[in-house]
Amino acid sequence: MPADQTDGTAGAHAVGATGHDGPAPTAATSGAATGSTGATATLAPGEGTEFRDRATVALADVPRVPGSKKPDPILVADGVVRRFGGLTAVDVQHVEIQRHAITALIGPNGAGKTTLFNLLTGFDRPDEGSWTFDGQTLSKVAAHKVARRGMVRTFQLTKALSRLTVIENMRLGAKKQRGEGILAALVKPLWAKEERENTARADDLLRRFKLDAKRADFAGSLSGGQRKLLEMARALMSEPQMVMLDEPMAGVNPALTQSLLGHVKDLREQGMTVLFVEHDMDMVRDISDWVIVMAQGTIVAEGPPDTVMADPAVIDAYLGGHHDEPLGDDDPLDEDHLHYRHEEDPAGTPPVDGHGATSTEGGTR
Secondary structure, three states: OOHHHHHHHHHHHHHHOOOOOOOOOOHHHHHHHHOOOOHHHHOOOOOOOHHHHHHHHHHOOOOOOOOOOOOOEEEEEEEEEEEEOOEEEEEEEEEEEEOOOEEEEEOOOOOOHHHHHHHHOOOOOOOEEEEEEOOEEOOOOOHHHHHHOOEEEOOOOOOOOOOOEHHHHHHHOOOOOHHHOOOHHHOHHHOHHHHHHHHHHHHHHHHHOOOHHHOOOEHHHOOHHHHHHHHHHHHHOOOOOEEEEEOOOOOOOHHHHHHHHHHHHHHHHOOOEEEEEOOOHHHHHHHOOEEEEEEOOEEEEEEOHHHHHOOHHHHHHHHOOOOOOOOOOOOOOOHHHHHHHHHHOOOOOOOEOOOOOEEEOOEEO
């Protein structure tokens, strides 16, 4: 099997696992996904505010401290630890994700954000810890079973199957496909109607994500931003309760950024919960109801975007604990310091000017 298809299979398992033994999706979710005539379906991406307003009210009294308890958490993790040799990549004592809200997971590179994503979605196993999703334990549950229960994810590096068309990639995301069995696949009447229904739903999603013109194109021919849109649309084929996005804006053409932002907001207004990793602080401030900050594998801050952005612990995590202190005891450009260095230099080397070049009375040498 070609390498690109092998990588894509893992992504398909995350967003297109068959079977669904979790709670049924909400009416808002299924109605918007299937193109029903409800009010949600008539709104352009990002226009709805009902669930945003609910999230604002629900989180208003939540303490702004790491590990704070939420009024209606859909995901709860306790004591999750992952070590790689002598390095502790993740050490999260307690974290809760509020239902029907958009939560951002931020932090500097190497903070453990993607590793935590991998653990929660079954793509990696922790050394310690447990977590529940909608009241069901997910500890040691395989990735495809996590997706069946309603928690799906996308990847920082997109996992579209490059040698399949866009519509074929979309159909992979549908659940309970009868034709996936070896024997059933040989009897087309058993699954032909279901495939028509899945195709109709996929076409509706492609129109919403403005990918319908690319329907018959190979996924490998799409731009980076279009692949991000395809992966998000394919995730919705499984009618999830929670969508986890790993750096959805990474590598995206600025022309598609606003479109992606609108679609992320729209997920919340369809009744879904969103947890996303992102480095773009403008995006985080724009769409997030709550922000969780990781540094060196631990959670160092939580709260609304504006509160978190002004938190000294967050500033230190990104810029370092001594970011506002001088580099040394003396200012290297101080005139007295430069004169002292000149006097003490036995070779008589001229002082260093502000541009890093040695200078003399006659000019620069």
